[in-house]
């Protein structure tokens with residue numbers, strides 16, 4: 002089942018597909034560059050229907066080649082175009098495009114002094130570096146990038162990036178040469194025109210925060226992309242429910258003849274008295290996502306705390322592993338959620354019983370802390386488990402993998418290790434689905450399947466209890482026999498959509514209540 006939206010390609014995969022297209026005679030490199038530049042100019046013109054003044058910044062390679070095409074196309078469309086470029090000899094395709102531009106106008110030096118000495122323009126086009134960036138930009142290019150990212154109203158909200166904002170590593174989303182505390186001064190594009198497919202760097206932080214609206218231009222290599230699809234580990238982007246496959250409403254809908262047990266039974270383990278709110282949020286979310294039955298399982302002394310609504314929720318005390326094992330003999334139980342408000346010791350006590358059943362399991366919060374301090378629990382995980390760590394929990398669970406995420410090596414021009422690589426590594430090691438939470442959530446399965454869900458537009462999701470709702474949503478979907486990788490990805494998607502629909506002022510309690518409206522909008 003392929004449920005999620007556009008495929009994401011790494012830069013190496015993109016280069017291989019481009020080579021396939023050229024080697025097979027489907028297109029020449031020159032034709033691809035002409036298409037790339039022409040489509041980019043088209044998107045720029047769509048966003049700016051009235052011709053104005055454009056400054057095009059062209060780098061040393063093929064990204065610069067695209068820039069020369071953009072310059073020519075905007076010129077022919079009636080724009081007043083100034084080109085800033087380097088006095089180097091690029092590859093043959095870019096050299097050809099550079100020469101074509103030189104028949105129309107001059108190339109001025111690519112320097113900050115030149116840029117800032119130009120009369121103010123309506124738009125600036127960043128065609129300095131694209132997928133070929135190998136190291137941080139030198140100080141001369143840095144000066145230009147800092148200018149474009151400055152507060153000066155001459156540049157603000159006028160930047161169009163070809164393939165990416167220069168300096169961005171399209172494989173991991175890092176800005177090479179930019180310390181984290183200076184990223185606010187990096188160039189922020191209004192629009193990025195990317196080719197054929199999004200790249201990880203467009204979707205991972207900080208790249209996703211700098212890329213603006215990412216539009217994908219079809220340069221005519223989709224046949225080669227599809228032909229090579231089986232050689233790649235699947236990696237997809239989901240942003241909105243509309244990006245998911247058309248089968249989504251049917252998957253989330255309920256058949257008219259089904260009774261409650263056809264939709265599964267989720268067990269939500271709760272913790273000691275005074276900590277029950279988190280598990281109740283999870284339980285409410287599991288109910289709202291259509292689990293046929295949901296049972297909340299606190300220890301006996303905490304039962305009175307859960308007497309209130311929702312009345313649809315069942316309660317059953319669970320004091321120890323034996324009681325849980327007894328409950329789980331009911332073959333109709335189809336998912337378990339352990340973690341929210343559970344307490345680390347209680348999670349550690351109950352996990353072996355839950356894992357032994359091999360039932361689909363959501364492990365969040367205190368369950369993750371319990372696993373982090375006991376390797377034997379990590380060894381008991383299986384492919385129907387979904388771990389939902391935030392970055393701190395991820396670092397405690399997989400310290401060596403998290404340490405590789407540190408980008409110092411990459412800044413020095415060595416290979417990068419992205420959130421995607423880290424999540425995939427964690428999934429391969431644990432044998433479980435791993436959902437690494439954040440504004441750029443990554444979900445990976447032990448099969449290598451992976452998806453990224455960006456939710457940059459819903460900052461109100463960063464609120465207490467929001468993760469408990471996410472865990473409950475995933476538990477509800479798992480209870481309904483949705484496979485773990487898809488349950489995790491869909492939970493991230495529907496969770497963000499609920500927040501988006503509710504808008505500012507959101508608290509976690511609002512999220513489950515918003516689910517019916519999200520489902521209605523999907524025509525479930």
Ligand SMILES: NC(=O)C1=CN([C@@H]2O[C@H](COP(=O)(O)OP(=O)(O)OC[C@H]3O[C@@H](n4cnc5c(N)ncnc54)[C@H](OP(=O)(O)O)[C@@H]3O)[C@@H](O)[C@H]2O)[C@H](O)CC1
Nearest residue numbers: 019034037062063064130131132133134135136137138164
């Ligand atoms: N993939 C496609 O289907 C198409 C891609 N197009 C466009 O091409 C670029 C990729 O072009 P490429 O030439 O591979 O790379 P760049 O233009 O991004 O940069 C390469 C040159 O830049 C030099 N470089 C790299 N990093 C630095 C740096 N920090 N400072 C200075 N110079 C740097 C690099 O030099 P090396 O010394 O590292 O070799 C190259 O000279 C892609 O992004 C698209 O825009 C096509 O036009 C359409 C098809």
Ligand SMILES: [K+]
Nearest residue numbers: 127130163165
């Ligand atoms: K660029």
